[in-house]
Amino acid sequence: MTFLELKPLTAEQLPGVVELDQLCFGGHWTLEGYQRELASPMSHFLTLCLPEAYTDLELPSAKRCEKAQFVDFELGDTDEESEVIESKTQPHLPKSAQTLVGLSCFWSILEEAHITLLAVHPAYQRQGLGQLLFWALLGLARERGLERATLEVRVSNQAALSLYQKFGFKEAGRRRRYYQDTGEDALILWRGDLQTPGFAKAQAEWHQQIAPRLAKQGWHMLEVGMNLKVSRKG
Numbered sequence: 038m039t040f041l042e043l044k045p046l047t048a049e050q051l052p053g054v055v056e057l058d059q060l061c062f063g064g065h066w067t068l069e070g071y072q073r074e075l076a077s078p079m080s081h082f083l084t085l086c087l088p089e090a091y092t093d094l095e096l097p098s099a100k101r102c103e104k105a106q107f108v109d110f111e112l113g114d115t116d117e118e119s120e121v122i123e124s125k126t127q128p129h130l131p132k133s134a135q136t137l138v139g140l141s142c143f144w145s146i147l148e149e150a151h152i153t154l155l156a157v158h159p160a161y162q163r164q165g166l167g168q169l170l171f172w173a174l175l176g177l178a179r180e181r182g183l184e185r186a187t188l189e190v191r192v193s194n195q196a197a198l199s200l201y202q203k204f205g206f207k208e209a210g211r212r213r214r215y216y217q218d219t220g221e222d223a224l225i226l227w228r229g230d231l232q233t234p235g236f237a238k239a240q241a242e243w244h245q246q247i248a249p250r251l252a253k254q255g256w257h258m259l260e261v262g263m264n265l266k267v268s269r270k271g
């Protein structure tokens with residue numbers, strides 16, 4: 038059995054990041070670009086990945102629960118916490134991509150989270166993992182004390198637009214011919230109130246919606262003490 042976990046980006050993951058970037062964006066940033074991003078105190082990455090060390094053989098379940106700490110953005114520092122998803126089977130992927138299933142990032146600029154990346158490996162899309170990753174990213178932005186979140190999205194990217202709308206992002210403007218490859222416009226989306234009790238309530242409600250969405254694909258969200266675990270049964 039293998040696992041997926043949510044955790045900050047590390048330098049070792051960069052080859053997989055570039056590969057995922059190529060697959061999902063056709064080359065948004067280069068390796069050097071990602072290295073710069075990783076070094077920047079403004080950039081905050083969350084990845085969804087297969088930690089090769091976490092296998093049933095190496096970690097009996099009780100120990101695995103200790104080792105695999107879980108995300109709780111209300112309670113702790115995400116640098117030391119991660120959320121684990123276990124799955125019965127994995128699609129055949131290139132080695133470096135096998136360890137990286139999802140990637141997300143925001144820049145903290147003053148009190149704003151500028152979301153620069155959200156990607157899920159094509160072999161894992163439409164399983165609810167994108168919204169899980171985005172939910173976690175917004176939780177991280179809130180935990181960092183940011184007030185608002187914004188992003189740009191291609192007008193034709195219905196998948197991403199639909200996802201962002203689920204999280205209360207609203208269109209605030211448009212950048213004409215923003216994407217050089219196609220000349221397509223970018224929609225500018227915003228979501229405010231990250232520090233309000235209303236947002237905390239919304240986060241809890243999204244959690245409740247994400248669980249059944251994941252369950253449709255056989256993923257199950259479990260509460261482990263105060264933490265969250267997601268697993269897939271055979």
Ligand SMILES: CC(C)(COP(=O)(O)OP(=O)(O)OC[C@H]1O[C@@H](n2cnc3c(N)ncnc32)[C@H](O)[C@@H]1OP(=O)(O)O)[C@@H](O)C(=O)NCCC(=O)NCCS
Pocket residue numbers: 061062154155156157158161162163164165166167168169189190191194195196197199200203250
């Ligand atoms: C956008 C992206 C991250 C979504 O990841 P995902 O894991 O497939 O998303 P989820 O399964 O969590 O879906 C969440 C919601 O997004 C929307 N969505 C996702 N894929 C969709 C698709 N192909 N068509 C329509 N809506 C879609 C739906 O509203 C979906 O909810 P539902 O399944 O309950 O209907 C993924 O498609 C991706 O990596 N795309 C390429 C990179 C990209 O365009 N990133 C966004 C840049 S702004």
